Amino acid sequence: MERQSVVSSNLKSVGYDLESNTLEIEFQSGAVYQYYGVPLEVYEALMRAPSHGKYFHAKIRDRYPYRRVK
Structure with missing residues (x-):
């Protein structure tokens, strides 16, 4: 999955697969996680958020x- 770099102290890059509703996040540590069943709207809101890390912790982490994967 292709990821887009983001400016964040916590997240390094973010990708999304529309067919499977899979969100892939690479963290600054180098770890890569895939989150399943994430609606497109949540991915789009993550990418628009003033703080990607805060949005991730509030709306994605522990919800999906x-x-x-790495």
Whole structure:
């Protein structure tokens, strides 16, 4: 999945697969996680958020099933 770089102290890059509603996030640590069943609107709001990290913690983390892929 292709990810787009973001300016954040916590997140490094973010990608989204529309067919599977999968959100992929690379953290500054180098870890990559995929979050499943994430609506397109949530991804779009994450990308528009003034703070990507704060939005992730408030609206995505611990709300969707996920797995570490790297």
